[in-house]
Amino acid sequence: MQPISQVLQEMMKSNPELAQRMKDAKSSLESDPIEVLTKPSEKCPYRKCDGTGWIWTKDWSRQNKKDEIDEDGNLKRAEWMEKCQCHEQRLKQSEIDKKLDLAGIPMIFKDATVNSFDVNLYKDNESIETAAIAKKAAGNFVANYETLKNNGKGLYLFSTTKGSGKTRLVSSIANALMKVHSVDLAFIKANDLLTQIKKTFGDNTTSESEIIKSLREVEVLVIDDLAVEKKSEFAERVFYDITDYRLEHKKVTLFTSNKTIDNLDQIYKEGRVKSRVKKMCLEIYMPEESIRDEEAEKENEEYERLLFE
Ligand SMILES: Nc1ncnc2c1ncn2[C@@H]1O[C@H](COP(=O)(O)OP(=O)(O)OP(=O)(O)O)[C@@H](O)[C@H]1O
Ligand SMILES: [Mg+2]
Ligand SMILES: [Zn+2]
Known part of the structure; x- marks a missing residue:
């Protein structure tokens, strides 16, 4: 077999164009030996x-040379990875993704946005109007969050009707706060919180105060279905603990409930939860119409067709 250099020489002799191209490549590498391999x-x-956010770069002039440090103290290498312009954005995005994962937004509302909150799903004109006002307030809340947060002002989404879109809308506000303002946020159903705390009574890995501490301190807290649970001194103490601290430290809290703020004292008898929530939130009315029932009806019609036709 012929050595490769000899083959090349013969190829170039018989093909002067190739010889010229290789010469050009060599001289261009000599004048600028840095090549991007990515x-x-x-x-x-x-x-x-x-x-990936990284750019693989090679310095041909250093091929086969050992790494060394020049007189300015810079490390000279033959190959290295450079950060791309998109690197910082990628880090930020992965931080946001982590926040979204950890927040605890209900699975079905993970991708819910304020924009896609559809006011035309409601049949009743009054509901459409009420929903449009709530949607506008939600959008403005996100847009003006930086100002509102200095005053610790949150929202309280209320309607007595189940399935009217309260959790849907509050989830989309929460998603937007994380995406647009990179806030740290925790979303919890009032009942789940009470169950979690009760579990700590017989368990010494986490304590009640750890759970309450994290919910007192998180930048934005969403409590879904406040006051839907049964009356109890225990529940009242938990929500007093959390709202008292958050009000005092001007931390934004969002609630949904099927009781008006004024009626919170039907469940939290002492009235202290009510007066704190009133101070820390603006009350937003949601329609008294159930989208859930309408969705169920439509779905069932389809099932019926599938089963009986
Ligand atoms: N405006 C809307 N746009 C799109 N989907 C909606 C809208 N409002 C409600 N929905 C849908 O209706 C269903 C019920 O909404 P949601 O769970 O938010 O109601 P809710 O008021 O929180 O009810 P509950 O009082 O029982 O907690 C969900 O499947 C949700 O996706
Ligand atoms: Mg709900
Ligand atoms: Zn890039």
Whole structure:
């Protein structure tokens, strides 16, 4: 077999164009020996990296040389990874994704947005109007969050009707706060919180105060279905503990409930929860019409067709 250099020489002799191209490549590498080895892809918004946030770069002038430190103290290498312009964005996005995962938003509302909250799903004109006002308030709340947060002002979404969209709308506000303002947020159903705390009574890995502490301190707290549970001194103490601290420290809290703020004292007898919630929230009325029932009706019609036709 012929050595490769000899093959190349013969190829170049018989093909002067190839010889010229190789000469050009060599001299261009000599004048600028740095080459980017990463193939840019559409996954990078700047079309510079392959979507990983890193760019693999090679210095041909250092090929086969050992790493060394020059007189300015810079490390000289033959190959290295450089951060792409999109690197910081990627870090931020993965932080947001982590927040979204940890927040505890109900699975079905993980991707819910304020924009996709559809006011035309309601049949009644009054409901459509009420929903439109609530939706506008939700959008403005997100847009003006930086101002509102300094005053610790939150929202209280109320309607007595089950399935009217309270949890749907509060979830979309929560999603937007995490995506747009990178807030740390915890979403919890009032009843689940009480159950979790009760579990700590017989367990010494977490304590009641740890759970309450984290909910007192989190930047934004969403309590879904406040005051739907049965009256108890225990529940009243838990919600007093949390709301008292958050009011005092001007922390934004969002609630949904099927009781008006004024009627909270039907469940929390002492009235202290009510007066705190009143101070820390603006009450938003949701329609008295159930989208859930309408959804169920439509779904069942489809099932019926499937089963009986
Ligand atoms: N405006 C809306 N746009 C899209 N879907 C909606 C809207 N309002 C309600 N829904 C849908 O209706 C169903 C019930 O909504 P949701 O769970 O938010 O009601 P709720 O008022 O929190 O009820 P409950 O008082 O029982 O907790 C959900 O499946 C939700 O996706
Ligand atoms: Mg709900
Ligand atoms: Zn990139």
